[in-house]
Amino acid sequence: MSVTSQADLRVDGARLWARLAEMAQIGATVNGGCNRQALTDLDRQGRDLFVRWAQEAGCTISIDQVGNVFARRGGTHADALPVMTGSHLDTQATGGKFDGVYGVLAGLEVLQTLHEASVETVSPIEVVVWTNEEGCRFAPAMLGSGVVSGTYDLDFAYSRQDKDGLTFGDELRRIGYLGTEAAAPRPAAAMFEAHIEQGPILDRAGLPIGVVQGIQGAYWFDVTLTGASAHAGPTPMDMRRDPWRALTEIVQQTFALADERAPWGRATFGDIKALPGARNTVPESLVLTVDIRHPESDVLEAMVADLRRLVAERAAAHAIEARIEQVWYMPPTRFDEGLVNTIAKCAADLGLPAQEIVSGAGHDSLHTAQYAPTAMIFVPCDKGVSHNESEAAKPEDLAAGANVLLHAILATANTISNNKVTS
Numbered sequence: 001m002s003v004t005s006q007a008d009l010r011v012d013g014a015r016l017w018a019r020l021a022e023m024a025q026i027g028a029t030v031n032g033g034c035n036r037q038a039l040t041d042l043d044r045q046g047r048d049l050f051v052r053w054a055q056e057a058g059c060t061i062s063i064d065q066v067g068n069v070f071a072r073r074g075g076t077h078a079d080a081l082p083v084m085t086g087s088h089l090d091t092q093a094t095g096g097k098f099d100g101v102y103g104v105l106a107g108l109e110v111l112q113t114l115h116e117a118s119v120e121t122v123s124p125i126e127v128v129v130w131t132n133e134e135g136c137r138f139a140p141a142m143l144g145s146g147v148v149s150g151t152y153d154l155d156f157a158y159s160r161q162d163k164d165g166l167t168f169g170d171e172l173r174r175i176g177y178l179g180t181e182a183a184a185p186r187p188a189a190a191m192f193e194a195h196i197e198q199g200p201i202l203d204r205a206g207l208p209i210g211v212v213q214g215i216q217g218a219y220w221f222d223v224t225l226t227g228a229s230a231h232a233g234p235t236p237m238d239m240r241r242d243p244w245r246a247l248t249e250i251v252q253q254t255f256a257l258a259d260e261r262a263p264w265g266r267a268t269f270g271d272i273k274a275l276p277g278a279r280n281t282v283p284e285s286l287v288l289t290v291d292i293r294h295p296e297s298d299v300l301e302a303m304v305a306d307l308r309r310l311v312a313e314r315a316a317a318h319a320i321e322a323r324i325e326q327v328w329y330m331p332p333t334r335f336d337e338g339l340v341n342t343i344a345k346c347a348a349d350l351g352l353p354a355q356e357i358v359s360g361a362g363h364d365s366l367h368t369a370q371y372a373p374t375a376m377i378f379v380p381c382d383k384g385v386s387h388n389e390s391e392a393a394k395p396e397d398l399a400a401g402a403n404v405l406l407h408a409i410l411a412t413a414n415t416i417s418n419n420k421v422t423s
Helices: 003-007 013-024 041-056 101-116 143-149 154-159 168-174 201-205 243-260 297-317 337-349 395-413
Strands: 060-063 069-073 083-088 125-130 190-196 209-215 217-226 266-268 272-275 285-294 321-330 354-359 374-379
Touching: 013 041, 013 101, 013 395, 041 060, 041 069, 041 101, 041 125, 069 101, 083 101, 083 395, 101 125, 101 190, 101 395, 143 154, 154 168, 190 337, 190 395, 201 209, 201 354, 209 337, 209 395, 217 243, 217 297, 243 266, 243 285, 243 297, 285 297, 297 321, 337 354, 337 374, 337 395, 354 374, 374 395
Parallel strands: 083 125, 083 190, 190 374, 209 354
Antiparallel strands: 060 069, 069 125, 209 374, 217 285, 217 321, 266 285, 272 285
């Protein structure tokens, strides 16, 4: 097939939509969403369906030691580094039909399109299904890609337990997806991930494509404020050591820290616990979760420093003891400039309006970017709703994102200078 005809290639949007609908039946919920949690029987069924479709498209299948599934379409240079794409098939307990699965099936649709058009590429192309991206059954999230990147080791992954005490390793073996390939960094010319935005920016702007520059960094903290419990009636207000006094000021001023770093600063208080938790008792202590995010490392660190200072000052002002415990850190990630530019050019060549965007959520691309050139393509989801059974996306937007993915992969897989041989 000539270069001109390759430029005219398009995915079959109707087939992509139909496959998304068929996959959504595996773990379908009564409210229209999906509950296909990692390493359950439903996860196995979803994986089995993907494997069947990939083999029908002429791909070979391999599975690594943490259950990541790789569907490979060969290239004309067998030793060239592969161009990879993919995402995940597992969902939240009350998840939607597009989060993760869209990236997997968009990648599969690219391979199916090339297979049916008999298009050869210099590099092999691989579509990956990462294991346990959501982390709702086995914490932490992004575990399969995290093991491959070296963020976690195999023993750590295998020992993770769900709420029933079942281990990740045992469940991986039980569903038949404990593979033999090393769960280690896979040399790749590029890694592309297509995904719904999971936020409202593209939907609000009415744009079909987001060219993702990177992923916001995030810190999770537990903040404990300790005063003294007292009876709600007899204790005068000016004699209380009430941690709420400090907390209300901390919350308001932390929101201000994020507002000052608009548009990408984020501050979230997702959970709070009062002890002893009695209606008519001033609490002795409050435990508050804090989520701080920003895509620029220096700005994020400044926000964290300001939070620590703020907590210490407000606690001291109200004679309260304060402790901050760091629970988790996700470093800011900048995607490969060359791949980002490729995505932007492909969208423009296809006549698809696009804008630069930063991902506010973590994705497996966070881990692949540690060892391979990586970039992401976003498509809008209705009102930005995700991790929800009402999650929705338009067929035309999903097809548009898959077409950008197709041409970004073609451009990269056919550029021999981008593909150092493995031998």
